[in-house]
Amino acid sequence: MVLLSAGCRSRAILLFSLLVIIALFNGSAVEARIRRYKWEVKYEYKSPDCFKKLAITINGQTPGPTIRAQQNDTIIVELTNSLLTENVAIHWHGIRQIGTPWFDGTEGVTQCPILPGTTFKYEFVVDRPGTYLYHAHYGMQREAGLYGSIIVGLPEGQSEPFSYDYDRNIILNDWYHKSTYEQATGLSAIPFQWVGEPQSLLIHGRGKFNCSALTTPSLDPGVCNATNPECSPFRLIVVPGKTYRLRVSSLTALSALSFQIEGHNMTVVEADGHYVEPFVVQNLFIYSGETYSVLVKADQDPTRNYWITSNVVSRERKTPAGLANFVYYPNHPSRSPPTTPPIPPAWNNTAPRIAQSKAIKALQGFIHTPPQLSDRVIVLLNTQNEINGRRHWN
Amino acid sequence: MVLLSAGCRSRAILLFSLLVIIALFNGSAVEARIRRYKWEVKYEYKSPDCFKKLAITINGQTPGPTIRAQQNDTIIVELTNSLLTENVAIHWHGIRQIGTPWFDGTEGVTQCPILPGTTFKYEFVVDRPGTYLYHAHYGMQREAGLYGSIIVGLPEGQSEPFSYDYDRNIILNDWYHKSTYEQATGLSAIPFQWVGEPQSLLIHGRGKFNCSALTTPSLDPGVCNATNPECSPFRLIVVPGKTYRLRVSSLTALSALSFQIEGHNMTVVEADGHYVEPFVVQNLFIYSGETYSVLVKADQDPTRNYWITSNVVSRERKTPAGLANFVYYPNHPSRSPPTTPPIPPAWNNTAPRIAQSKAIKALQGFIHTPPQLSDRVIVLLNTQNEINGRRHWN
Incomplete structure (x- = not known):
């Protein structure tokens, strides 16, 4: 015209x-690009720790596909719910949803649930660089495997306040063999039935349950298969001499974790999407919903591989360590390290965990000081009442 | 005023x-009374055949509470969905819903699903006397235990065209140990994974699985317990010499059944809510969704009890017989019959089943002949297409 x-x-x-x-x-x-994703959410049999059970997948995967974007990009996720009878909603953990609170994905708070057979379009801007997560925010669907990573880089031409050669990503989780329906039924029963300790710790969706620990008969002969390739350990392949930015996050149901790479120091440079003053750890303590970036240099003996371990802390350790393989290229990726996995810190030793918490300080030049004066004060009142003979907190 | x-x-x-x-x-x-029901639908652990699994209950029961009403009564069911993440809808099987098609309970056709945490009010008139059913009409929730009976009597002062002393009710079902999510995941997978034969046949919600048939290890030591009172057999207690109207219905997932009361004839007087010319059977063949009324006289040896049996027909029999106890008062209800359960007809013997079908004729005086002339002709076209290499029928 x-x-x-x-x-x-x-x-x-x-x-x-x-x-x-x-x-x-x-x-x-x-x-500012638009990044489009089409996701189908459904139940599938998976054996992440060699034990076969139903998991909720996105496009056949658990953890789901990683969203990779640059600061200020718009993410569009068209989610089709193929769960047959269950609704769904996805929360974008750490994304501020400025201007789009209705896409925060908290069912019953910011949106109605997405009904089976329908498609819902999430559309939001990732306005800060950093390591974030997404996960179901409905019932216990997150614990059934519906989670993944959001990695937001800087716009082209800008650089991080630290340097590395490669960028890698690991999500940690704990894993139960009972279905989440069974867990939820017990947790909401009167009397309350505790879920107990997880059967496995997963490193990027893979663990190794000891099938011989199954003692009581069941009907399904193939339920536990130690040779299933789905439960071969996760492998992080590194080139000798190179420095890796390793994004480590946790979405456990219950477990606080200690994460370790045998024989390698880790320099923490990012926590929950914020740059921090670098500090060095041998064990990275990580709680559910947290994300870190650590720098790891492949500076050890390149003729062998090393253990990556995940262990429970703060609860008596009843779940075996999660194990993965830190592989020095060109060693064969399935070659196990020649050592036994490193001993984790005692589960009840709080000193190093407190030390880590105290070490986390915003990086100079990236400190966002809060305003000196508040323009509004909100007082939150928690209540505690006896309802039907049981204590409820609100 | x-x-x-x-x-x-x-x-x-x-x-x-x-x-x-x-x-x-x-x-x-x-x-015409109003009959009000408040139902809470939720998951609970149940052991209907001694094997513990999650079932969907109504007010803690599966089968759910029986709706008893008289012709032209209004039924109001306020259903609260406490399934946490799953929707629900209930179909009132055999109820014509004249003037209230929106309460037919077929999710996606006549109503949106009832969301978790919400309450939906069904309100409809039962305009015909007879034996009807209700069941979930969403995913495989019916197979998880969400079903029950609707019994509609005549208005006061009117009488049935047959006589009896007492009115009793039995629903038959088949039962799988895999969760309905697992079944549905296999059935909707590519390639298709068949659910196989049911583990048990339930008579009014009770069966007896042979726990020693479990061969492969599982984690849960209490999963099968033959002494659980939940799986003690169903007992129909009869007074010697009395005649019982026994309403028998089936809501199996897969199985066609033969129903038998050892040593007792059954006179069929009602089929699917219609009076029929009485005919006598030893085996009542019944398919999923059907209801019958049979008259049974307690005219055998009153010093002992008798077997009630349910057996698969039309498929090779791989599921053990469902067994219940036909108890002559005042014998002890837990006293087993002194005999072995009666042998059912051969699974592939179609002659008696065809004979039963042919014997079903509307009772004289209750014949509703269709109009001689149609005022509208609807031609239904079924199609059969290859979609993604698989045949679909529409």
Whole structure:
């Protein structure tokens, strides 16, 4: 229409339109892209720790696909719920949803649940660089495997306040063999039935349950298969001499964890999407919902591989260590380390955990001090009442 | 307000109001009552055949509570969905829903699903006497135990075209140990994974699985307990010499059944809510969704009890017989019959089943002949297409 009109005013409009188009093109091509995902959420049999059970997958995967974007990109996730009878909702953990609170994914708070057979479109901006998570926010679906990572990089041309050669990602989890329906039925029963300790600790969706620990008969002969390739350990392949930014996050149901790479120091540089003053740890303590970036240099004996371990802390340890393989290229990735896995800190030794908490300080130059004066004060009142003979907190 | 007014017109209103009140009172007290039910639907651990698994219950029961009403009563069911993440809908099987098609309970067709945490009110008239059913009509929730009976009697003062002393009710079912999620995941997988034969046949919600048939290890030591009172057999207690109207219905997932009461003839008098010309059977063949009334006289040796059996027909028999106890009062109800359970007809013997089908004829005086001329013709077209290499019927 603009091209068909004539006169000075029309030419001005034409020029302005072209500028807008150029600006938009620049924006979408370089500075703020739209990242589109189509996800199908459904139940599938999975054996993440060699024990076969139903898991909730996204496009066949658990953990789900990693969302990778750059700061200020728009993420569009078209989620189709194929769970047959169950609703779903996804929370984008750590994303501020500025201007889009209705896409926060907390069922019953910011949205109605997504019904089976329907498709819902989440659309939001990732406005800060860093390591984030997504997970189901409905019933215990997160514990059934519906979770994944969101990795937001800087816009092109900008660089992080630390350097590394490669960027890698690991999500930690704990894993129960009872279905989440069974767990939820017990937890909501009167009297309350505790779920107990998890059967396995998963490192990026893989663990190893000892099938011979099954003692009571069941009907399904193939329920536990130690040779199932789905439960071969996770392998992080590194090139000798290179430095890795390893993003480590946890979405456990119950467990606080100690994460370790045998013989390698880790330099913490990011916590929950914020740059921190670098500090060095041998064990990274991580709680559910947290994310860290650590720098790891592949500076040890390159002729062998090393253990990556995940262990329970703060509860007496009844679940075996989660184990993965830190593989020095070109060693064979299935070659086990020649050592026994490193001994984790005592479960009840709180000193190193407190030390880690105290070491976390915002990086100089990236400190966002809160305003000196509040313009509004909100007082939150927690109540504690006896209802039907049971104590409820609100 | 009416009582405070004066004058002839007001008195006329008063009289009319009183007449309306009397009419309403008569109607609600005698001819057409309102029957109110409050149901909470939730998951609970149940051991209907001694094997513990999650079942969907109504007010703690599976089968759910029996709805008992008289013709033209209004049934109001306030259903609260406490399934946590799953929706629900209940279909009232055999109820015509004249004027209330939106309460037919077929999710996705006549209603949106009932969301977790919400309450939905079904309200409909039972306009015909007879034996009907209700069951979940969403996913495989019916197979998880969400079903029950609707028994509609005649209005007071009217009598059935047959006589009996007592009215009793039995629902038959088949039962799988895998969760319905697991079954549904296999059935909707590519390639298709068949659910196999049921582990047990239930008679009014009770069966007896042979716990020693479990061969492969599982984690849960109490999963199968033959002494659990939940799986003690169903008992039908009869008084010698009396005649029982026994309403027998089936809501199996897979199985066609033969139902038998050892040593007792059954006279079929009702089928699917319609009176039929009486005919006598030793085995009642019954398919999923069917209901029958049979008359049974307690005319055998009253010093012993008798077997009630349910057996698979039309598929090779791989599931043990369902067994219950036909108890002659005052024998001890837990006393087993001194005999072995009667041998059912061969699974592939179709002759007696065809004979039963042919014997079913509407009772003289209760024949509703269809109109001679149609006022509208609807032609249904079924299609059969290859979609993604698989055959689909529509």
